[in-house]
Amino acid sequence: MKIYFLGTGTSQGIPVIGSHHSVCQSNDSRDKRLRVSVWLQVGESSIVIDCGPDFRQQMLTSKCQKVDAVLFTHEHSDHTAGLDDIRPFNFKQGDIPIFGHKRVLENLKKRFDYIFETENKYPGAPSVQINEVINNVPFLIEKLNVIPINVWHGNLQVFGYRIQDFAYLTDVKTIDIDEVAKLKGLKVLVINALREEPHHSHFSLQDALDFVTLVQPERAYFTHISHLLGFHEEVQKRLPQNVFLAYDNLEITI
DSSP, X not given: XXXXXXXXXXXXXXXXXXXXXXXXXOOOGGGOBOBOEEEEEETTEEEEEOOOTTXXXXXXXXXXXXXXXXXXXXXXXXXXXXXXXXXXXXHHHSSEEXXXXXXXXXXXXXXXXXXXXXXXXXXXXXOEEEEEOOTTOOEEETTEEEEEEEEEETTEEEEEEEETTEEEOOSOSBOOHHHHGGGTTOSEEEEEOOOSSOOSSSOOHHHHHHHHHHHOOSEEEEESBOXXXXXXXXXXXXXXXXXXXXXXXXXXXX
16 A cells, blocks of 8 residues: 655645745645645555645645545645646546545535536536445545544544555544544554644644554554644654654655
């Protein structure tokens, strides 16, 4: 399995528009973060988790040639606003399967009604195959078994996903112990770590470190990072040996 971090930033990205914060002014490429998304290559299967407003740029930079499915964690714009940009894949492949909670799919139907139109659909509009994700019900993408992980982003339900020995969770603040059990035996865990200070709907850095201690993956990578976390190089020096700050265009393998 290859994991390519398309984006590792929080909802505003880094640099933040108009910001004079020192991290936003950094010349280190690892401190420049597009909105959060990840691309998985498992055998012949190519899967993207979330497609935010930077999706087009991310696909061009990563040189992704096909998308077999898009998994959505939740409906917030930084995770969904790039849905229209699946069109080039439609032209090559046909309808693209998308997966998400029923609430998320209904939200997308309202915001991108022209994509889901069944009568008099505009020629050239994106086309999708809708697949509802239900908690505690694993599903297949081609031959890959996907396990949904139910977490909470403040009061909003969010899905993380486990595929083989890899799990991706973002926008997590709390998680029930029954869901933690689904994360045992991981080789790689990706989890959000927004900033040093506590936040009402995201893990702080310490929250994320505590969660890694609980789950005990072989390796952990932090994502959905804000400029308030600090400089990549400085934060990385303070992390345990098996914990890393992810950064845009980082590629790892399992």
